[in-house]
Amino acid sequence: MTKTYRLKAMVFVRMLSEVTLFIVFMALPVVLLSLGKFMQLSIPGRAVFITLAVIGLGLLPFYGFITWQVRADANGITCVSLFKRHFCPWNLIRGLSRRSSWNWLRYVIETQDGELSFPVLLKDCDELVDMIRSALPAGGPASRGSSKLFEHDNVAAMWQVAQMLYG
Numbered sequence: 335m336t337k338t339y340r341l342k343a344m345v346f347v348r349m350l351s352e353v354t355l356f357i358v359f360m361a362l363p364v365v366l367l368s369l370g371k372f373m374q375l376s377i378p379g380r381a382v383f384i385t386l387a388v389i390g391l392g393l394l395p396f397y398g399f400i401t402w403q404v405r406a407d408a409n410g411i412t413c414v415s416l417f418k419r420h421f422c423p424w425n426l427i428r429g430l431s432r433r434s435s436w437n438w439l440r441y442v443i444e445t446q447d448g449e450l451s452f453p454v455l456l457k458d459c460d461e462l463v464d465m466i467r468s469a470l471p472a473g474g475p476a477s478r479g480s481s482k483l484f485e486h487d488n489v490a491a492m493w494q495v496a497q498m499l500y501g
Contacts, residue, residue: 336407339462345455346402353397359390401452406465411443413450420450424469435489441466 341349363383366372372380398416405412410423422445429444432454441463443450456462 336405337462337465339404339406339452339456339458341402341453342455342457345453349397349400349402353394356390356394359386360394363387404452404456404462406462411450411466413452422447422450427466427469428471430463430466430470435487 340346363372363380366375366383372383375383395417399418401413401415403414405414410421411427412419412421422443426445426447427443428446431442431444433440433442433451439454440451441454441459443452443466452459452462
């Protein structure tokens with residue numbers, strides 16, 4: 335039996351609104367140029383529109399790699415995003431961990447071939463995590479107990495130094 339887990343509705347709506355905003359950022363200079371209004375703007379005004387278009391163009395592709403759907407069936411687990419689709423059989427799963435980077439909280443499935451990740455903002459995410467943990471091999475990383483390895487996050491350290499310098 336296949337069980338499908340998707341992003342929560344409000345998360346999906348927020349992502350769509352952010353994507354729409356970036357598309358508007360990219361379209362504004364083109365629309366203003368086609369209407370003949372772009373060159374009438376002051377140089378700082380043009381710089382603002384061009385900067386927003388570049389920011390939109392740079393950030394928009396990252397939304398294509400966000401896992402929006404996870405399917406679990408008897409064969410394994412499939413993580414689906416706009417640009418990629420990863421499948422992992424149950425017997426290749428080595429561990430499951432919860433990670434955060436750039437304020438994006440997600441679960442990472444460690445496999446023999448690499449890693450799969452999905453956000454914690456999936457509907458019924460706890461049920462999915464329990465299903466994955468039940469498929470983990472005995473004595474694997476999830477059953478070690480309290481022996482956890484904490485790694486230093488370079489991004490968090492950079493932000494702390496920036497805050498310290500600002501203060």
